[in-house]
Amino acid sequence: MAQGDTTIDRTALFEFLTRMGDNSLILGHRVSEWCGLSPVLEEDIALANVALDLIGQTQLWLGLAGEVEGKGRTADNLAYLRDAGAFRNLLLVERPNGDFGQTLVRQFLFDAWHFEMLTALKKSTDARVAEIAAKAVKEVAYHLERSSDLIIRLGDGTDESRARMQAALDDQWSYTGEMFLADDADRAVAAAGIAPAPDTLRAAWEKVVKSVLSEATLTIPDGSYAHKGGKRGVHTEHLGFILAQMQFLQRAYPGTTW
Amino acid sequence: MQPQSDRASTDQVWEWLAQVPDPEIPVISLTDLGIIRDVEWQGDTLVVAVTPTYSGCPATSIINMDIETALRSNGIEKLRLDRRLSPSWTTHWISEAGREKLRAYGIAPPIDGTAADGRLDARVARMAGESNLVIICPRCGSNHTEKVSQFGSTPCKASYRCTDCLEPFDYFKCI
Numbered sequence: 001m002a003q004g005d006t007t008i009d010r011t012a013l014f015e016f017l018t019r020m021g022d023n024s025l026i027l028g029h030r031v032s033e034w035c036g037l038s039p040v041l042e043e044d045i046a047l048a049n050v051a052l053d054l055i056g057q058t059q060l061w062l063g064l065a066g067e068v069e070g071k072g073r074t075a076d077n078l079a080y081l082r083d084a085g086a087f088r089n090l091l092l093v094e095r096p097n098g099d100f101g102q103t104l105v106r107q108f109l110f111d112a113w114h115f116e117m118l119t120a121l122k123k124s125t126d127a128r129v130a131e132i133a134a135k136a137v138k139e140v141a142y143h144l145e146r147s148s149d150l151i152i153r154l155g156d157g158t159d160e161s162r163a164r165m166q167a168a169l170d171d172q173w174s175y176t177g178e179m180f181l182a183d184d185a186d187r188a189v190a191a192a193g194i195a196p197a198p199d200t201l202r203a204a205w206e207k208v209v210k211s212v213l214s215e216a217t218l219t220i221p222d223g224s225y226a227h228k229g230g231k232r233g234v235h236t237e238h239l240g241f242i243l244a245q246m247q248f249l250q251r252a253y254p255g256t257t258w
Numbered sequence: 259m260q261p262q263s264d265r266a267s268t269d270q271v272w273e274w275l276a277q278v279p280d281p282e283i284p285v286i287s288l289t290d291l292g293i294i295r296d297v298e299w300q301g302d303t304l305v306v307a308v309t310p311t312y313s314g315c316p317a318t319s320i321i322n323m324d325i326e327t328a329l330r331s332n333g334i335e336k337l338r339l340d341r342r343l344s345p346s347w348t349t350h351w352i353s354e355a356g357r358e359k360l361r362a363y364g365i366a367p368p369i370d371g372t373a374a375d376g377r378l379d380a381r382v383a384r385m386a387g388e389s390n391l392v393i394i395c396p397r398c399g400s401n402h403t404e405k406v407s408q409f410g411s412t413p414c415k416a417s418y419r420c421t422d423c424l425e426p427f428d429y430f431k432c433i
Contacts, residue, residue, distance in 0.1 A: 042407035042417055049409040056314020060343070131344035135313060138346065138433045139413075146408040 012188035013126070014069045015088065016195055018078065019231055020117075021061030022089035025079055026239070027110060028054030029246050030097060039100055046146060050107070053139040060132045080250035084239045091230040092175040094239045101154065101164035105172050108147035112208045113179045115144045116201045125193035148212045155216025162217065169213070170221050177226020179205070266334065268297045271304065278328045281320045282412050285363040288321065292351025295342050303336040304329065309347045312413040312433075349414075349432045361396045366418065366429040369393065393429050395420035405429075 032051040038044040062075035092110060097103045118140055121133035154161040180202045182190070190197040213220060229235065249256065266274075275297070276289040288294055296307035306325060310318045322339050329337055349368035352360075357367035392401045400422035407417040408431075415428040 042409075045411065045417070046407050046409035049413045052314035052316070052413055053312060054314070056310075056312060060313060127344075131346070135310075135343055135346035138348075139312060142408055142431070142433075149408070 009188060009192060010068055010070075012185040012192075013194060014065055015185035016189045017061050017065035017068060017129075018086075019088040021058050021065055021075070021078070022087050023093055023110075023114075024054040024061065025058040026087070026089045026242060027093040027107075028052075028058060029242055030093065030095075031103070031107070033097055034103065043100075047103075050143050050146070053136075053143065057132070057136045057139070060136070064128055064132065076250075080247045084235050084243055085233045087230075087233060087235065087239060087243075089230050089239075090175070090178050091227050091236055092172065092178065094230070094236060094242060095172060095175065096238055098168065098171075099164060101161070101168040102171065104147060104150050104154065105165065105168035107143070108151050108212070109172060109176050109209065111140060111144040111147045112205050112212075113176075113201065114140050115208075116204045117196070120196040120201065124195060129194060144208075148208075151212055151218070152216045155213070155218040165216065166218055169218055173221040174223065174225050175227050177224065178228040178230060181226065181228055181231070183232065265299065265302070266304075266332065268299070271297045271306075271329070271334075274328055274332050275306075275325065278324050281317045281324065283360070283363070283365065285359045286352075286356045288325065290353045290356030290359065292353065292356075293321070293347060294325075300338075303338055304334050305338045305340060307340045307342040309342045311347050315413055317412075347433070349430065352430075360430055364396050364427055365415065366393050366396045366427060368430045368432045393418055395423060395425070396427055397425050398423040 028051045031047050031054065034044065034047040035051070036044065038047055058079065059075045062078045066073040066075060066078055090110075092106060095102070095106055115137065118133045118137035122130055122137060124130040124133065151165065155165045156162070157165075180198045182198045186195070186198055189195040210220065272289065272294070275294050276287050278288045280286050280288060280291050291311070293309050293311060294306065295309050296305075298305055306329075308322065308325065325339060326337060352368065360367045393403050393405075394401055395403050395418075398420060400420050402421040403418050404421060405416060406419050406426065409415075410417040410428045414430060414433070416431045417426065418429045419426045
């Protein structure tokens with residue numbers, strides 16, 4: 001691989017891959033917290049399947065990240081043995097589950113971005129990135145279809161469901177801006193044609209989000225303030241609690257296996 | 259080391275693999291599912307390329323174990339399983355025989371044009387009342403069915419119900 005060979009590019013590529021892997025890992029873990037608790041059986045199954053897809057994608061992204069880093073770390077090492085400051089996920093995906101509306105709005109805002117990102121990554125100059133994206137995007141298309149349908153059904157639903165969906169949107173909207181902000185690592189992988197520049201995804205994301213929210217009779221909040229920090233390892237307090245649960249076994253019993 | 263002349267032909271290996279059932283839908287075989295992409299001898303090592311269905315499908319590791327067990331019991335000593343991600347698995351690769359076996363088992367086989375890639379087109383068609391995509395009930399053959407959930411008992415399936423015979427059923431969704 002021509003572009004990945006210099007040290008600086010490899011660092012940027014590792015950074016990019018951990019961002020992809022950490023987004024799917026943390027959201028996958030969050031969604032899995034619903035297992036056995038969701039409002040109806042079909043949704044319980046759907047949530048578990050979405051979580052499963054995301055964790056599966058995590059294995060591919062973090063597996064490649066470890067390979068690119070070249071220090072012998074596996075996907076499991078990266079998932080279970082890093083501390084919060086080394087995680088690179090968007091702040092949006094570590095937001096607490098809240099009620100079913102909060103969970104769905106978080107999922108929809110992420111799915112719409114995830115779908116556009118993976119679609120763009122299918123054309124990556126790095127064949128390993130392109131093949132993971134080509135596989136993942138087919139799964140994520142179903143995630144987006146499901147979350148869009150439910151946003152519409154519950155937004156354009158009863159007074160109670162509409163009020164909850166609007167409250168969830170008001171709460172989470174300011175966490176979407178981080179998806180489109182670029183730093184040096186983003187610029188380096190974009191220059192190498194490995195990934196799209198983050199802001200180039202905004203127009204397509206907004207088109208899907210606005211069309212679904214409008215059909216759902218929900219109002220997009222005013223204001224463009226963006227909470228940020230996750231991509232460089234500055235997280236909200238929620239991530240620590242997620243890791244305490246997710247990493248407990250490997251921390252308490254290092255190297256243990258099934 | 260097995261002498262060249264003694265080793266099984268790749269056709270023979272394909273036949274053995276056609277006997278290995280999918281661990282989650284045991285009526286179809288791994289070759290019906292289309293996940294065996296290549297079988298070849300590299301020197302004295304048999305190399306089988308396997309593509310995963312869904313990234314997180316928990317059956318993947320079981321499938322690899324089943325392949326290994328089947329081939330070893332047929333006398334293959336040196337064996338390597340390669341994970342092949344690209345091109346990514348698609349339901350187009352499910353054989354015709356496999357589709358019929360799914361239907362007989364009570365799972366509606368995948369129908370072209372229901373893939374989520376076309377979701378926006380599908381939504382437009384549905385709103386315009388033009389969608390002609392019908393999932394046929396695998397039990398009574400009725401075309402009066404409705405989707406209950408985009409996800410079912412495994413990642414590859416969606417939940418449907420028949421409004422004539424009232425039975426719920428799984429639909430193997432296109433990917």
